[in-house]
Amino acid sequence: MTTAATPEQTTDTLGSPDEDLPTGWTIEPLTGTLGAIIHGPDLAVALSAHQVGAIRSALLGFRVVFFRGQHISPTQQVTFARDFGQLTPAHPLLGGLDDEHPEVLVLDSSDYPLGVGSRANGTSYNNRWHTDVTFSERPPMGTILAARLIPERGGDTLWADLIDAYNTLSPPVQHLIDDLVAVHSASGTFDRFRSDDPSGEQQQRLSTLTPVHHPVVRIHPETGERGLFVNETFTQSVVGLSPTESDAILNLLYAHTVEPERVVRWKWRDGDVAFWDNRATAHYAAADYGDHRRVMHRVTVAGERPTGVADAAPVAG
Numbered sequence: 390m391t392t393a394a395t396p397e398q399t400t401d402t403l404g405s406p407d408e409d410l411p412t413g414w415t416i417e418p419l420t421g422t423l424g425a426i427i428h429g430p431d432l433a434v435a436l437s438a439h440q441v442g443a444i445r446s447a448l449l450g451f452r453v454v455f456f457r458g459q460h461i462s463p464t465q466q467v468t469f470a471r472d473f474g475q476l477t478p479a480h481p482l483l484g485g486l487d488d489e490h491p492e493v494l495v496l497d498s499s500d501y502p503l504g505v506g507s508r509a510n511g512t513s514y515n516n517r518w519h520t521d522v523t524f525s526e527r528p529p530m531g532t533i534l535a536a537r538l539i540p541e542r543g544g545d546t547l548w549a550d551l552i553d554a555y556n557t558l559s560p561p562v563q564h565l566i567d568d569l570v571a572v573h574s575a576s577g578t579f580d581r582f583r584s585d586d587p588s589g590e591q592q593q594r595l596s597t598l599t600p601v602h603h604p605v606v607r608i609h610p611e612t613g614e615r616g617l618f619v620n621e622t623f624t625q626s627v628v629g630l631s632p633t634e635s636d637a638i639l640n641l642l643y644a645h646t647v648e649p650e651r652v653v654r655w656k657w658r659d660g661d662v663a664f665w666d667n668r669a670t671a672h673y674a675a676a677d678y679g680d681h682r683r684v685m686h687r688v689t690v691a692g693e694r695p696t697g698v699a700d701a702a703p704v705a706g
C-alpha cells in the first residue's frame with residue numbers, strides 16, 4: 390500500500406515537516422482533509438522519480454492537488470500526466486485537441502452556448518457533480534486539468550471527498566450500502582448528440598457503450614480506504630432495488646457527499662493546474678460566468694476496474 394501525505398504531516402507554512410518532500414517544495418492544505426496546493430514544482434520540465442512520488446503521495450493524501458501559474462503547453466501536460474501512468478484517449482465519445490494531442494480533451498464553454506446553469510439543448514458544461522467517465526469499465530485513475538482561459542469572475546471548480554463521505558455515514562447506513570452495486574451509463578448526459586451530431590459519428594460511438602456495473606462502495610486500490618462511488622451524472626440506479634428505493638438511497642448519498650464540510654472550491658488563475666484522484670472525488674464546474682468564455686484542457690490517466698467490499702473480502706474457507 391502506498392503512503393499518503395496527510396494534513397497532519399504538513400504545515401500550511403513554508404518548511405513542511407514532511408521530510409520526504411523535494412527540496413524547496415511545500416504543501417499548503419486547503420481544508421481539514423481535502424485539497425492542497427503544492428508549491429515548488431515546475432511542471433514544464435521533467436520530474437525526478439522522487440518528485441513524482443511526492444506528488445503521488447500528496448494526491449493520495451489530499452485527493453486533489455493544485456499547482457499555481459504553470460502555463461504548460463499541451464505537450465508538457467501530456468508528459469507530466471504520463472509520469473502517473475498510461476493515458477486514455479481524450480474521451481470515449483469526444484475527439485482530442487488535434488492529431489498531436491489525442492489525449493487532450495478541450496472543454497470550451499463556447500461549445501455550449503448560453504449563459505448560466507444548463508446550456509443549449511438542456512446539456513450542461515460540467516456544472517453537475519460527477520466523477521470522470523464512470524460509465525466505462527475502467528474509469529480514469531486521475532485527471533489533470535490545465536486552465537487555458539479563465540473568465541474574469543466565476544468559473545470555480547468544486548471537489549467533494551468521496552472517502553470522507555463514506556466515513557461520515559452512520560454505521561447502519563454503511564452496512565446497508567457496503568455490498569450494493571450500481572449501474573452507470575453515458576446516455577442521458579450525452580444525448581445531445583442526437584441533435585448536435587450531423588454525421589452521426591458520436592451517436593454511433595455512444596451506441597457502442599453499454600451500461601456498466603460498479604460497486605457503490607469502492608475500495609481505493611492504493612490506500613485501501615472505502616469511498617462512495619456513485620454520482621448524479623452517470624449513476625442510473627442501484628441493482629436489485631425498486632426505483633423508489635434506488636432513488637432514495639442515491640439521493641441520500643449525493644446530498645451527504647456535497648455537504649460543505651466535504652467540499653473544496655478552487656478559484657482558478659491563468660496557468661493553474663489541478664490533479665485529482667478520480668477514485669476518491671467528485672467535482673462540479675460552476676457555470677456562473679454568463680457568456681464569458683472559459684477553456685480548460687483535460688488529460689486522464691487510465692484506471693483499473695473498481696473493486697468493492699465484497700470483492701476485497703477474504704473467501705470463507
Ligand SMILES: O=C(O)CCC(=O)C(=O)O
Nearest residue numbers: 496515521546674685687
Ligand atoms: O472545467 C472544470 O472545471 C471541470 C472539468 C470537468 O468537470 C471534467 O473534466 O469532467
